Structure formats: structure tokens, C-alpha cells
Amino acid sequence: METVQKKLVKDVRQRVAEVVVGQDIVVERLLIALFTGGHLLLQGMPGLAKTLLVQSISKTIDLKFSRVQFTIDLLPSDILGSEVLDQRTNEFSTHLGPIFTNLLLADEINRAAPKVQSALLEAMQERKVTIGNETHTLPAPFLVIATQNPIEQSGTFELPEAQLDRFMLCHRLNYPAVDEEEEVLKRSLTLGLQKKDGGAVPKTAFDTLSDDVVANRSDLVEMMAAVQEVHVSEVFQKHTVEVVRRTRRHPNIELGGSPRAGLAMIQAARARAFIHDRDYVVPEDLYALAEDVLLHRIRLKYEALAEGISGVSVLKEILSEAG
DSSP states (O other): OOHHHHHHHHHHHHHHHTTSOSOHHHHHHHHHHHHHTOEEEEEOOTTSSHHHHHHHHHHHBTOOEEEEEOOTTOOHHHHHEEEEEETTTTEEEEEEOTTSSSEEEEETGGGSOHHHHHHHHHHHHHSEEEETTEEEEOOSSOEEEEEEOOTTSTTOOOOOHHHHTTEEEEEEOOOOOHHHHHHHHHHHTTOOEEEETTEEEEOOGGGGOOOOOSBOHHHHHHHHHHHHTSBOOHHHHHHHHHHHHHHHHOTTEEEOOOHHHHHHHHHHHHHHHHHTTOSBOOHHHHHHHHHHHHGGGOEEOHHHHHTTOOHHHHHHHHHHHHO
16 A cells, blocks of 8 residues: 555544544444445444544545435435426426435435335446436445434334345444543533524534545545455455355345345455555455445344344354354
8 A cells, every 4th residue: 555545544534533432443434435435324323423424524535525314204306306397498407416426425314215215226326317318427436325223213214125235334333432432521521612693502523523624536536446456365255255155045044145245345345455554355354344244135034033033143153154
């Protein structure tokens, strides 16, 4: 890895750490998504700084950013855009929606109806959107970083398998450690007030986001190109295929990983190797990424769920057998 690229990765991580306490693994997953152009799904309870993480990344790298808050009454045209009739000329013009961006934050994606969720499918897979009779190509790079609350919460819709498979990674956020949570409270005490128009409101972590970027689009393209140069051995490829195929044969799994799971693993492993200053992938990359790449792509049988078997335990069993 070149010194400049190494410094950029370090600078991005440091800038995010100035705003978000801990969450190093999540930042790594965000960088993997950026360096591969893959889509990322962040799952966790409200209040774990999912939205703050994504916005801090977008402020760090000079990319066009859009955010859509998914709600039950959201329509596909609210995301994709629509044809609008100009009453003066009696002609239709195309209004492009917020999806025409480099980085789209789909906030609480599972609070929208399935029709809206499916509207993202074409865009996420083919990087294009059809509005009326015209097809529009999305900007490059384009990736979706979505957040979702656990499906047990009220007002949520479970994402269909076809939609989940479009996400290269699905990372599950946990509550912070004790010292990290104490640091969050400590930082909040120093934020102060934001005064405007003769009034004032208490500042939040979002108000501390800096507009100074540490990397521009050309820097990102260079890092994406460097990731494509990371060597993937034939042994690693065969091992990846074997792990994915085992998810289809396991007696407790009803739906296993598709070939897209193997493609996602290879690309994510390349990016992780790049971030860790290697020009080749190692088995550690596969084991570190397996849960994020595979767990949202498998569905357990009803009998296994009734017995209290979890997807994590099944995946660990598959990895131990394949290893």
C-alpha cells in the first residue's frame, strides 16, 4: 500500500473517532463498503449512533450525500423521482429524487412498506433508475448505507430475501462498553449551546461534524483501484466457495447463501486486507467477515428456530467444519 493511501485510511478513521466513541469495527465496515462500492446494512437498537456514523463518513470524504428517512407513508417516487407536468408548456419533465447521489443513507429502511423497499432493488443492483419510459444512470460511485431497527420493534417490516441479498454486508451493532459509554456522557457535557436568531438550543454530536474533508473523490478512486490489486489466492477462493455451499447443505438452514455471497466475501476480504496494510487476503479476513457477509443471507428452518438455535451458532459450526 502506498504511503499516501495508508495516511488517508488513518485520517478517515481518526476524523470519525473525533465524533463517534468506539465502533472501530463499524468504521472498518463502512470503509470496506466505500472501497468496494458495496451496499451496507447497519442493524441495531435506536441510539447507537448509526446515523451519526454514516454522516461523519460523508463529511470526511468529499462525496455527494443524501438522506431519506423511511416511514410507512413513503412512496417510491419520494426516493427515485417522478415525472412532473409543467402546466405552462403542457409537457412532462423529470424530477430526479434523492437517490441520485454518491452516498445514500436509507435511515430505518424497514419502517417503509415493502413496495418502497423493492423500489431500491434496481438501483442497488444495476446502478440505474427507470422513471416513466426513461432510464437514468446513477452517479459513480453509488452506494446505499441503510440502517434498520430490530424487526421485533413495532412499526417495522422485515426486508425480503431479495433485498437483503443486495447488501454486501450487514453489521449488527452492540451497546458500547462501560468506558465508551462513560466517554459519550463526558463529551456531551462539553457541547454547550448553539445560539441563533436570539435563541439557543443544546448542541448534539451532529453539530460537531466538521466540513473539512480529508479525502476527495479522486483519492477514493485510487483506493478503490488499489483494493482491486489485492491478491486472492486460489486456496482462498476454494475455501470461500466451500463455506457458502455448506450453508445450502446444513440441516438447520432452509435458505443458504447464493453465489453473490461468495462474490461479496472476496471483495470485502480484499478491502479488509487493504485497510490492514496487506496486498493479499488471509483466512482471518474470511472468519472476521463471515457473520456480516453470510448471516443475513441464510434463513433457518422453523424447527431449528423452535429449538432455540441461532444463525450465529450455525454459522460458527459451518466455519469450524470448513476450517
